[in-house]
Amino acid sequence: ERSYKITLLPGDGIGPEIIKVAVDVLKEIGSQEDIKFSFEEALVGGAAIDETGSPLPEKTLEICRGSDSVLLAAIGGYKWDNNPSHLRPERGLLGLRAGLNCFANLRPATVLPQLVDASSLKREIVEGVDIMVVRELTGGIYFGNPKGFGKNEKGERTGFNTMIYSESEIDRIARVGFETAQKRGGKLCSVDKANVLEVSQLWRERVTELGKEYPDVELSHMYVDNAAMQLIRAPKQFDTIVTGNIFGDILSDEASMLTGSIGMLPSASIPESGPGVYEPVHGSAPDIAGQDKANPLAQILSAAMLLRYALNEATAADRIEAAVLAALDAGYRTGDIMSAGMNLVGTKKMGEVVLQNL
Amino acid sequence: ERSYKITLLPGDGIGPEIIKVAVDVLKEIGSQEDIKFSFEEALVGGAAIDETGSPLPEKTLEICRGSDSVLLAAIGGYKWDNNPSHLRPERGLLGLRAGLNCFANLRPATVLPQLVDASSLKREIVEGVDIMVVRELTGGIYFGNPKGFGKNEKGERTGFNTMIYSESEIDRIARVGFETAQKRGGKLCSVDKANVLEVSQLWRERVTELGKEYPDVELSHMYVDNAAMQLIRAPKQFDTIVTGNIFGDILSDEASMLTGSIGMLPSASIPESGPGVYEPVHGSAPDIAGQDKANPLAQILSAAMLLRYALNEATAADRIEAAVLAALDAGYRTGDIMSAGMNLVGTKKMGEVVLQNL
Ligand SMILES: CC(C)[C@H](C(=O)O)[C@@H](O)C(=O)O
Numbered sequence: 100e101r102s103y104k105i106t107l108l109p110g111d112g113i114g115p116e117i118i119k120v121a122v123d124v125l126k127e128i129g130s131q132e133d134i135k136f137s138f139e140e141a142l143v144g145g146a147a148i149d150e151t152g153s154p155l156p157e158k159t160l161e162i163c164r165g166s167d168s169v170l171l172a173a174i175g176g177y178k179w180d181n182n183p184s185h186l187r188p189e190r191g192l193l194g195l196r197a198g199l200n201c202f203a204n205l206r207p208a209t210v211l212p213q214l215v216d217a218s219s220l221k222r223e224i225v226e227g228v229d230i231m232v233v234r235e236l237t238g239g240i241y242f243g244n245p246k247g248f249g250k251n252e253k254g255e256r257t258g259f260n261t262m263i264y265s266e267s268e269i270d271r272i273a274r275v276g277f278e279t280a281q282k283r284g285g286k287l288c289s290v291d292k293a294n295v296l297e298v299s300q301l302w303r304e305r306v307t308e309l310g311k312e313y314p315d316v317e318l319s320h321m322y323v324d325n326a327a328m329q330l331i332r333a334p335k336q337f338d339t340i341v342t343g344n345i346f347g348d349i350l351s352d353e354a355s356m357l358t359g360s361i362g363m364l365p366s367a368s369i370p371e372s373g374p375g376v377y378e379p380v381h382g383s384a385p386d387i388a389g390q391d392k393a394n395p396l397a398q399i400l401s402a403a404m405l406l407r408y409a410l411n412e413a414t415a416a417d418r419i420e421a422a423v424l425a426a427l428d429a430g431y432r433t434g435d436i437m438s439a440g441m442n443l444v445g446t447k448k449m450g451e452v453v454l455q456n457l
Numbered sequence: 458e459r460s461y462k463i464t465l466l467p468g469d470g471i472g473p474e475i476i477k478v479a480v481d482v483l484k485e486i487g488s489q490e491d492i493k494f495s496f497e498e499a500l501v502g503g504a505a506i507d508e509t510g511s512p513l514p515e516k517t518l519e520i521c522r523g524s525d526s527v528l529l530a531a532i533g534g535y536k537w538d539n540n541p542s543h544l545r546p547e548r549g550l551l552g553l554r555a556g557l558n559c560f561a562n563l564r565p566a567t568v569l570p571q572l573v574d575a576s577s578l579k580r581e582i583v584e585g586v587d588i589m590v591v592r593e594l595t596g597g598i599y600f601g602n603p604k605g606f607g608k609n610e611k612g613e614r615t616g617f618n619t620m621i622y623s624e625s626e627i628d629r630i631a632r633v634g635f636e637t638a639q640k641r642g643g644k645l646c647s648v649d650k651a652n653v654l655e656v657s658q659l660w661r662e663r664v665t666e667l668g669k670e671y672p673d674v675e676l677s678h679m680y681v682d683n684a685a686m687q688l689i690r691a692p693k694q695f696d697t698i699v700t701g702n703i704f705g706d707i708l709s710d711e712a713s714m715l716t717g718s719i720g721m722l723p724s725a726s727i728p729e730s731g732p733g734v735y736e737p738v739h740g741s742a743p744d745i746a747g748q749d750k751a752n753p754l755a756q757i758l759s760a761a762m763l764l765r766y767a768l769n770e771a772t773a774a775d776r777i778e779a780a781v782l783a784a785l786d787a788g789y790r791t792g793d794i795m796s797a798g799m800n801l802v803g804t805k806k807m808g809e810v811v812l813q814n815l
C-alpha cells in the first residue's frame with residue numbers, strides 16, 4: 100500500500116462543494132487501487148481572511164509543506180472585492196505559489212469530442228484542439244521589484260511594476276516547456292514581446308539557446324499580440340506554448356475559453372521539489388455557490404493530474420479521467436456545459452455518476 | 458475649397474501597393490467634394506533603414522509634423538528580422554507614435570454583415586459585434602524606465618522593463634475612452650490587472666474617479682485575463698474598451714481577429730494636438746508583397762477615418778465607407794476574405810471597384 104498526505108484547500112464560493120466531490124473520487128480510487136490518502140484541510144483566500152485575518156495563514160503554508168501535494172479548489176468572491184490589496188483572497192494564491200516555489204504552471208486547453216459544440220468557435224476550427232500552456236508563475240511582473248506608488252517630476256502620483264526575468268528563471272521554465280513538448284506533439288511555441296521589451300529579448304535569447312539541447316522539439320517564437328490572434332484564427336497550429344507570467348495569465352485564459360467548457364479544465368503548479376498545487380482553471384463562481392450547481396469535473400480532473408504528476412500514480416489518474424469521459428458519454432451535464440438532449444444534473448449527482456463509472 | 462497636407466508613409470511589404478489605392482480614392486473624393494489634398498511621401502520602417510540607416514529619419518518626423526495628418530501603410534519584414542533592436546522597423550513605428558505624441562490608439566473591431574462567415578466564431582456569437590478598443594499608446598511598459606539588461610545578486614544576466622503610468626497619462630486616455638463611449642453605445646469597460654499590479658490599481662482608481670464626470674457612460678472594470686476570455690465567450694457585451702499599452706496591444710489584436718477579416722480594419726493614433734497617424738490594423742504581409750493580392754480596404758478605411766477624425770470631413774468619410782460596403786455588396790473579395798460564390802479580385806481591381814462606387 101502506498102500512502103500519501105494531501106492538503107485540501109477548499110477556499111471560497113463553490114470551492115467546498117467541488118472539492119468534496121473530488122475527495123470522494125480519490126477515496127474510491129484509493130480503495131480500489133490500494134492507495135492510502137490522508138487528507139488535511141487548511142484555510143486560504145477569503146475563508147482564511149474571515150477566520151484569521153490573513154489570506155494565507157502561516158499554518159496553511161506549513162501544512163502544505165508537510166504534505167505530498169496540494170489540492171486547491173478556488174478563491175475569491177464579492178465579499179472581499181473592496182478589501183485593501185494585502186487583504187484580498189488573490190494574495191493568498193500568489194503567496195501560496197511563491198511560498199511553495201511553484202514556478203511552472205501547466206494549463207491544458209483540450210476540446211473534448213463530447214463538448215465541441217460548447218465552444219463559441221466553429222466546430223472545424225476547434226475540433227481536436229489540444230494545447231498545453233506552460234506559464235512561468237513566480238517571476239515576471241507579478242513579483243518584480245521595484246513596484247508600488249511614487250511621484251513623477253511634475254509631482255503627480257505614479258503606479259509602477261517591474262517585468263524582470265533572470266537567465267535561470269527563464270532556463271528552468273523553458274526546460275519545462277521543452278520537456279512537456281517532448282511528451283506531447285513535439286512542438287514548442289515560445290511567446291514574448293521581443294520587438295518591444297528587453298526582458299523578452301533575454302527570454303528569446305535563452306529559449307533559442309536551450310532549444311539546441313532539444314533537437315527533437317520544433318521550436319518557434321511568436322509575439323504575444325499575434326499569439327492572441329492565432330489562438331482564435333487557427334488554434335490547432337499550437338501544441339505546447341511556453342511564456343512568462345502575465346502573458347501566460349492572459350493566453351491560458353484565452354486558450355481555455357476556446358474550449359467553451361472551462362468547467363472541465365484542471366491545472367498544475369509545480370515546484371522544482373516539494374509539493375505542487377493542483378486546481379481547476381475556473382474561479383470560485385460566488386453567484387452559484389452552495390446551490391449544488393457547480394461543475395465538479397475540473398476539480399476531479401485536477402485530482403487526476405495530481406495523481407499523475409505529483410504521485411506518479413498513472414493508473415489511478417487514467418481511470419479517473421476515463422470515468423469523467425464515461426459520465427459525459429452517458430449524457431450527464433452540469434448547467435455550464437448543458438446542451439439539448441442531455442441530462443442536466445447538479446454537483447453531487449455528477450460526482451455520483453463519476454464514482455459509478457470508476 | 459479646403460486644402461490639406463497629408464504625409465504618406467508607405468513603409469514595407471504590401472504597404473506601397475495598398476497606400477497607392479487609398480491615395481487614388483482620396484484624390485477622387487477630393488475632386489468630387491472640392492477638397493484639395495497635397496501628398497508628401499516619407500520613409501519609415503525597413504524602407505527607411507535601407508535608404509538612410511534609421512527606421513525613423515529625422516526628416517520623416519519633420520514632414521509629418523508639418524502636415525495635417527499622416528497616412529501609414531505597414532512596416533516590417535523578414536529582411537530586417539535579425540537586425541539589432543535599434544535597427545528594426547518597429548522602432549520606427551514606436552518613434553513615430555512617441556514623436557507625434559499619439560497617446561490614444563483607436564482600434565475598431567467591427568463585424569460587417571457581408572463578412573460574418575469569415576469569422577472563426579459562430580455566426581450567432583459575432584453577428585453585430587462592434588467594439589472600439591481605446592489603447593494608451595505612448596506610455597506603460599512600452600516606454601517605461603528603467604529598462605534594459607542587468608545582473609542579479611547571483612551574477613546572472615537579467616532583462617527588465619517598467620510598467621508605469623502617471624495620473625495625467627491615465628486621465629487623458631480615460632477621457633478619450635469616456636468620450637468615445639458617449640458617441641457610441643454609452644458603455645465603457647476599463648481593463649487592467651488591479652488584483653496584482655500597483656500600476657493597475659492607480660489606473661482603476663483614476664478611471665473610477667473620472668467616471669463621476671461622465672454619469673451618462675456605464676463604466677465597468679475587468680481584469681485582462683477575464684477580458685481575453687469574455688471577448689471569445691460573448692463579444693457583444695462590449696462597446697468601448699479602454700486599457701493600457703500592452704494590454705491594448707494584445708486585446709485589440711484578439712478583438713480584431715474575432716471579425717475574421719483584419720484586412721478590413723483601420724485604426725487611428727491620435728495626439729492632443731497636431732497630426733495623428735492613420736493605418737490598417739494588419740501588418741506588412743511580406744509573403745504576398747508586390748503580387749497584387751493584398752486587400753486594400755483597411756487602408757482605404759484608414760483614409761476615411763483620417764478624413765473623419767483629423768480633418769472633420771464627415772461627408773467624404775461617409776461616402777468612402779459606403780463605397781467600400783458597396784464593393785463588398787457587389788460580391789468583390791480579395792483572397793483574405795474570399796468565400797464561395799464571390800468574385801476574387803486583386804488589390805488594383807478592388808481599388809477600381811471602390812472608385813466606381815464613389
Ligand atoms: C487570481 C489571480 C491573481 C490569478 C493570476 O493572475 O495568476 C488568476 O488569474 C490565475 O490565473 O490563476
Ligand SMILES: CC(C)[C@H](C(=O)O)[C@@H](O)C(=O)O
Nearest residue numbers: 294295324547548550551706
Ligand atoms: C509592431 C509593434 C511594435 C506594434 C505594437 O506592439 O504596438 C504592433 O503590434 C501594433 O500593435 O501596432
